[in-house]
Amino acid sequence: MNTHKFDLPLVLPVAFLKFETKTQATITLEVVIPKQYSLSIQPGQYFMLWLPQIDEIPISVSNFEKNRLAFTICSKGYTSKQMMTMQKGDLLGLRGPFGKGFEIHPENVAIIVAGGMGITPLRYLIYNLLKIKTKQIILLQGAKTASELYFQEELKYLDIKTFFYTDDGSYGQKGFPTQKLLALLNNTQNHNELALYGCGPEIMLKQILEIAKTNHIQHQVQLSLADRYIRCGYGICGSCYLDDIGLSVCHDGPVFRGDILEQIKDFGNFGRKADGSKYKL
Amino acid sequence: MSSLKIAIGSILLRNPLILTAGILGTTFSSLNRCYAAGFGAVTTKSIGIEPREGYANPSVIYIPEIDSIINAVGLANPGYITYGQELKKIDSEVKYIMSIFGSTPDEFQLIIKYIQSRNLVNPPKAFELNLSCPHATKGGISVGTDPEIVYEIVKGATSVSRIPIWIKLTPNITDIKSIADAGVRGGATGIVAINTVKAMLIDITTKKPILANIRGGLSGRAIKPIGIHAIYDLYEYLGAKTPLIGTGGIWNWQDIIEYILAGATAVGMGSLLFNYNNLELSVNKLITGIKKYLETQDMSISEIRGLAHEHAQI
Ligand SMILES: Cc1cc2nc3c(=O)[nH]c(=O)nc-3n(C[C@H](O)[C@H](O)[C@H](O)COP(=O)(O)OP(=O)(O)OC[C@H]3O[C@@H](n4cnc5c(N)ncnc54)[C@H](O)[C@@H]3O)c2cc1C
Ligand SMILES: Cc1cc2nc3c(=O)[nH]c(=O)nc-3n(C[C@H](O)[C@H](O)[C@H](O)COP(=O)(O)O)c2cc1C
Ligand code: FES
Numbered sequence: 001m002n003t004h005k006f007d008l009p010l011v012l013p014v015a016f017l018k019f020e021t022k023t024q025a026t027i028t029l030e031v032v033i034p035k036q037y038s039l040s041i042q043p044g045q046y047f048m049l050w051l052p053q054i055d056e057i058p059i060s061v062s063n064f065e066k067n068r069l070a071f072t073i074c075s076k077g078y079t080s081k082q083m084m085t086m087q088k089g090d091l092l093g094l095r096g097p098f099g100k101g102f103e104i105h106p107e108n109v110a111i112i113v114a115g116g117m118g119i120t121p122l123r124y125l126i127y128n129l130l131k132i133k134t135k136q137i138i139l140l141q142g143a144k145t146a147s148e149l150y151f152q153e154e155l156k157y158l159d160i161k162t163f164f165y166t167d168d169g170s171y172g173q174k175g176f177p178t179q180k181l182l183a184l185l186n187n188t189q190n191h192n193e194l195a196l197y198g199c200g201p202e203i204m205l206k207q208i209l210e211i212a213k214t215n216h217i218q219h220q221v222q223l224s225l226a227d228r229y230i231r232c233g234y235g236i237c238g239s240c241y242l243d244d245i246g247l248s249v250c251h252d253g254p255v256f257r258g259d260i261l262e263q264i265k266d267f268g269n270f271g272r273k274a275d276g277s278k279y280k281l
Numbered sequence: 282m283s284s285l286k287i288a289i290g291s292i293l294l295r296n297p298l299i300l301t302a303g304i305l306g307t308t309f310s311s312l313n314r315c316y317a318a319g320f321g322a323v324t325t326k327s328i329g330i331e332p333r334e335g336y337a338n339p340s341v342i343y344i345p346e347i348d349s350i351i352n353a354v355g356l357a358n359p360g361y362i363t364y365g366q367e368l369k370k371i372d373s374e375v376k377y378i379m380s381i382f383g384s385t386p387d388e389f390q391l392i393i394k395y396i397q398s399r400n401l402v403n404p405p406k407a408f409e410l411n412l413s414c415p416h417a418t419k420g421g422i423s424v425g426t427d428p429e430i431v432y433e434i435v436k437g438a439t440s441v442s443r444i445p446i447w448i449k450l451t452p453n454i455t456d457i458k459s460i461a462d463a464g465v466r467g468g469a470t471g472i473v474a475i476n477t478v479k480a481m482l483i484d485i486t487t488k489k490p491i492l493a494n495i496r497g498g499l500s501g502r503a504i505k506p507i508g509i510h511a512i513y514d515l516y517e518y519l520g521a522k523t524p525l526i527g528t529g530g531i532w533n534w535q536d537i538i539e540y541i542l543a544g545a546t547a548v549g550m551g552s553l554l555f556n557y558n559n560l561e562l563s564v565n566k567l568i569t570g571i572k573k574y575l576e577t578q579d580m581s582i583s584e585i586r587g588l589a590h591e592h593a594q595i
Contacts, residue, residue, distance in 0.1 A: 007343045011486040048339065052489040056338035091487055095339070232341035234555040237354060238307035238326060244370075246310030251556065274334040276307040276326065277359035 003037045009050045009093030010037075014086055015068070020150050026074040026117075027084050031092060033067045042101030043125035044199075044224050044255040047071070048233055050093030055079040058230040058250070060121035060199075061097065069094075072120045072150065098233040099254050102222050104129055108195035109136040111184060113177050113208055115200020116143050119150050121224055122199050126160060135193070137161065140180045142200070146171035178207045185215050196258075199224040202281055206268030209258050221258030225249050225267070229274050239276065242266045283575045285568060287321070287582055289524040289546055290445055290470045292406045294321035294376060296568055297537070297547035297582060301473075301528050302327050302380035302411060302449065303354065304551030309370040316375040319564035321547065325364070327380040327411040330388050332360040337493035342482065343555055348532065349501030350552045351480050353494035356382060356414070361392045365399050372403070378447065379405035382414045384424060386437030393442050407445040410438060410469075412460075413476055425451045425476075428463035435467025447471030447526070450511070452504075453479045457511050458518045465523060472519075473526040473549055474511040478504050501552035505530025509543050516544020516587050534570025541582060542589040 016030040033039060041064050049071060050056040057079050063070040075081045086092070102125050104110075110129050114122045119141060129137050142165035143149045149164055149171055156162050163180050164172025173180075181196075188194065194217060198208045205223045212221045228249045231239040235251030242249065243266045247256070261267045270278045285296035299322045305311040306326035315323045335357025342351050358364065361381070371377060379396065383389045393408055412425025412434070424430050431448070438446045448464040450457055452475040461472055477498025482491040490496075508529025515525055527545030531537055532553050540548050557563055575581065 002345050007345050008482070009339070009484060009491060011484060050339060050491075052484065052487045052491075053493070054337070055493065093484070093487070093491075095342070231335075231338055231354070231357075232555075234341065234343060234350075235557060236304050236350075236551065236555045237341050237352075238303070238305045238311055239357070241305070241308040241311040243308060243310045244313075246308065246312075246314035248311075272308070273359075275332040275357055275359050277332060277363050 004039060005097065006095050009095050011091050011093045013089045014092055015088070017086060017088060020072060021147050023147070024084060026072065026150060027086070028062065028070055028072045029083065029086065029092065030068050030070045031094065033069055035067070039064070039069075039097065041097045043104070043128045044101030044121050045097035045099050046121075046226070046254065047094050047096030048098065049083070050095065051079060051082055052091070052093065054082055056093070056095070058098070058233070060224070060226055061124050062120045063124050063127060065127070072123075074117050095233065099250060100252065102197055102224070102255050104132060104134065105195065106132045106134050107193060108134055109138070109193050110134050110195050110197060111138045111181065112140065113181055113196070113198040113200070113204070114139065114141045115177065115204040116148060117150070118198070118200030118224070118226065120199070121226065122197060123151050123155070125197060126155065126158065130159065138184070139163070140177035141165065142177035142204075144168065176204070178204060178211065181208065182211050185211060191215060191217050194220055196221040197223075199226055202227065202268045209261055212258050213262070218258035218262055222255050223258065223261060224253070224255045226254050228271055231274070239272065239274065241272075243270070283572055283581060285571060285582060287547055289526070292376075292445065294547065296321040297541070298564060298567060299378070299526060299547055299549045300324055301549035301551040302409060304554060306380070307358070309367045312377060313372045313375055315560065316372070316377070318560035319568060322376040322378060322406065324378040324380050324409060324549070326358055327356055327382045328358050328361050328364045328392065329356060329382045329414070330361060330391065332363065333357055339491055339493060342491065344482070347501070347503040349499055349503040349530075350555060351482055351492065351497045351499050352477065353492045353497035355494060361395055365396060368396070368399070368401055368405070375403065376406050378407045378409050380409045380411050380449070382411040383434075384414045384416055386434045389434055389438045390441050393438055397443060405444065407447050407471060408438065408442055409447040409449055409473060410434060411449050411476070413451055423451060423453070425460060426454050428459045431460050432463040432467045435464050435469050439468030445470045447473055449473040449476055451476045452507050452511055458514060461515050461519060465519065471524045471526060472515060473528055474515060475504070475508045475529045478507055500529065502530050502532050505532070505536055509539055512540055512543040512545050513589065517590060521587060534567045534574065537567060537571055538574055538585070541586050544587040544590065546586065
């Protein structure tokens, strides 16, 4: 038995659940991993969550602490909507962890840019950065509106610097977190110790990369492409490959370094549907 | 070091390792990447007439106990017209096989004619007919299980194709030889065996099938003996004149040698790439292993082909 990864779905009852918004469109589900398993999960890695006879979808780890594994899911289509209706004790299948996550180092000043649901894997990243006592952690979190600044209540009390942005100005500053990133980089002398992390809409990720490029620190950036179709998680079925250099989101990613993303023409431009055809992002 | 160059009929390859259909074959980039990693040729995902999303997930699952994969991808593909765009971007040095599927001879012909009309700078080296699709009228049986249908499809394909036609055989039949025979009569000049073996998984906690499609096909280590048996049978029946591409469960260089000894001209592989670390290294390890074996044996690839038969006759 492989105790580090579930290849066949491990089916567990939901131990805890909590809606993250009043509209009940985003939910955090937790399962308790039995003691015989010794999972080691990098922030940015994901699991395939299985609702028997419905579907299985990729979801990032939003926290993993003392055997409690948390996922935060927003209702997008059929399967994620079904997950909103789950009750404590309902069964959820898990395969994973899959993919490459974020690399972290204590000597860095970490600047984290989150857009919308992108905060999910970054929440787990922040807890990991705190655990290794990273020199400084700065979170720039943006969302359409106040109610979509997920975990904001929780994160603002941590030992990190936080800046919040909303498109409509309903909380924090009106505007985008990338504006603050630009200002921060302009005001920082020592760029060598910076580590930039991001997850959210690819348009935003592309802006982060552009800003990093103008400061010549693209190799210090790590971005997660957590909004693409994934089928197998093993890099073999071919569904999620990025043109032109042919890296898979599911296995080579979802986290990529900026100097790699620079070479990926699809990044911020094109996605692939389940049938393999391309669409403009 | 000995050369691994081989010929599959008129097609010359730098080595006998072929990336099998449906593995990293959806995009031009992944095909380019695999060829650059060292494969002798790469095969596209099976392409049909209409775009297909395939089945819901889970559709691809690795089973650790048997180092095997069960899949029910459901022939997901963007359709031949869209895929024609993909082919345009395949690098000029890449030798590739285009896998196609259909449920009637007309559908296969339509795809072949369309691809040929594109005037691709780098056209495929062969069309591989995936015969696993249900037949259009004959009550859902797979087209590859009926020699008559196979003959009609292959005959139709060879009559319009300017390049070699290969057929890919399913192991899920009683007599693989009769199907191969129908294919060869129809004009096929390469036989790929085997496709996946019918299989399924049930989760004992939920008491439900795991694959969204319930049933699927097994690939990987567990099916190698089945593939070896198929190639051994085909070589015995068809002799050395028909090129055979031994596929199913190849996990290391020894497995490749085993297929060649059974009668394979070249080998196809896919599942072994699951969770790859470094594609170049993986392919290189296989190639080095084969080369060393041939050197110690002081024989060439073509000399060891089918040797297991001679030994069996003693
Ligand atoms: C690495 C990764 C991590 C992710 N992490 C999270 C997370 O933590 N929380 C979260 O809410 N969402 C996450 N997503 C997105 C999530 O997987 C999709 O929103 C979900 O699959 C939608 O499924 P659905 O059945 O509800 O929607 P559908 O009705 O099936 O489709 C709605 C849209 O969702 C996307 N989608 C559908 N199926 C898949 C699939 N198999 N893979 C990827 N996208 C798909 C497509 O863009 C589709 O247009 C992640 C995606 C990836 C690739
Ligand atoms: C995920 C997956 C998708 C596949 N898709 C196709 C396909 O589109 N067409 C086809 O002819 N075979 C397909 N196959 C079968 C393989 O080409 C091959 O015959 C089989 O996997 C055995 O080889 P292996 O054990 O080396 O993987 C697929 C196999 C897998 C695992
Ligand atoms: S989803 Fe199968 S290769 Fe990435």
